[in-house]
Amino acid sequence: MTAWLNRIYCEDVLQGISRIPDGTIDLLIADPPYGLGKDYGNDSDKLDSAAYLRWTEQWIDTALPKLKPTGSLYIFLTWRYSPEIFVMLKQRMTMINEIIWDRRVPSMGGSTRSYTSVHDTIGFFAKQKGYYFDLDAIRIPYDAETKKARSRSIFVGAKWLEIGYNPKDLWSVSRIHKEDPERADHPTQKPLEIVERMVKASCPPGGVILDPFMGTGTTAVAAQRCGRNFVGFELNPSYCEIVTRRLASPEGQLTVQSNQPSEPVRAKITDIAKGKRDRKKKKDLEKTQPDSDQQTLTFL
Numbered sequence: 412m413t414a415w416l417n418r419i420y421c422e423d424v425l426q427g428i429s430r431i432p433d434g435t436i437d438l439l440i441a442d443p444p445y446g447l448g449k450d451y452g453n454d455s456d457k458l459d460s461a462a463y464l465r466w467t468e469q470w471i472d473t474a475l476p477k478l479k480p481t482g483s484l485y486i487f488l489t490w491r492y493s494p495e496i497f498v499m500l501k502q503r504m505t506m507i508n509e510i511i512w513d514r515r516v517p518s519m520g521g522s523t524r525s526y527t528s529v530h531d532t533i534g535f536f537a538k539q540k541g542y543y544f545d546l547d548a549i550r551i552p553y554d555a556e557t558k559k560a561r562s563r564s565i566f567v568g569a570k571w572l573e574i575g576y577n578p579k580d581l582w583s584v585s586r587i588h589k590e591d592p593e594r595a596d597h598p599t600q601k602p603l604e605i606v607e608r609m610v611k612a613s614c615p616p617g618g619v620i621l622d623p624f625m626g627t628g629t630t631a632v633a634a635q636r637c638g639r640n641f642v643g644f645e646l647n648p649s650y651c652e653i654v655t656r657r658l659a660s661p662e663g664q665l666t667v668q669s670n671q672p673s674e675p676v677r678a679k680i681t682d683i684a685k686g687k688r689d690r691k692k693k694k695d696l697e698k699t700q701p702d703s704d705q706q707t708l709t710f711l
């Protein structure tokens with residue numbers, strides 16, 4: 412009955428999705444072709460605008476019935492089609508968030524007749540109000556330095572300091588560089604850090620995640636690392652092989668025993684916090700080195 416669990420089907424999602432019974436999926440993570448002409452070794456991203464939107468509506472209507480009533484959907488898009496597709500989805504689900512993924516593209520070159528686009532637009536939708544969402548699983552821990560800075564008695568035992576802060580809707584996570592150990596041979600592979608956050612927040616432990624467009628299998632790897640089940644589809648057989656390899660490698664093994672950010676993810680998040688603190692320290696230092704008149708006043 413659950414022969415379809417923890418499998419990647421190397422086929423067109425529209426053909427294979429009927430294997431999955433309706434109402435069995437906790438979380439749908441969809442990272443479809445963007446409609447920008449990317450080369451996935453097939454023609455899936457080469458549709459014209461009208462055909463792309465027709466196809467999008469078709470897969471959405473095939474995939475949404477698979478969700479449980481408590482289920483939700485994250486969809487990766489760019490500014491080009493997010494307005495049309497968000498409207499499509501808002502007619503079928505409740506929109507919870509628009510998340511901006513800042514890919515932290517370094518400042519080199521870029522567009523000369525427009526602003527350089529450096530973000531993905533991620534839609535977060537729920538089937539109904541009582542959707543599953545575990546905020547504590549994705550809180551960002553304060554580092555030791557911040558905790559120490561808040562060690563005055565008024566902060567002692569403060570719950571927020573112990574449990575960390577809740578992520579905002581701007582996610583600043585570097586895209587996967589050529590040298591990144593996570594990197595596989597795919598033009599639009601997503602960072603595990605992003606997908607793991609979705610998994611921990613929106614799929615209960617032991618639950619099931621459907622990804623209709625697996626690519627290199629980031630969703631499957633994140634699910635396996637976090638103790639969730641997955642099922643997915645991918646047209647390109649070479650990408651299917653990458654998924655199998657990633658799932659069998661150390662990267663794909665269960666790492667998250669509790670619902671806490673795993674070490675590499677936490678390290679990256681801490682880096683961002685540290686960068687912010689360094690900038691603040693620099694500003695504070697500039698403030699404490701005023702011209703000599705002001706310094707005299709301070710000491711009077």
Ligand SMILES: C[S@@+](CC[C@H](N)C(=O)[O-])C[C@H]1O[C@@H](n2cnc3c(N)ncnc32)[C@H](O)[C@@H]1O
Nearest residue numbers: 423424442451455600601624626627629645646
């Ligand atoms: C944006 S990529 C997904 C990348 C993935 N999230 C990752 O991290 O590697 C979209 C993928 O969908 C696949 N694809 C396109 N049309 C498909 C279809 N009808 N059924 C299954 N897969 C499809 C493409 O081959 C491509 O690898």
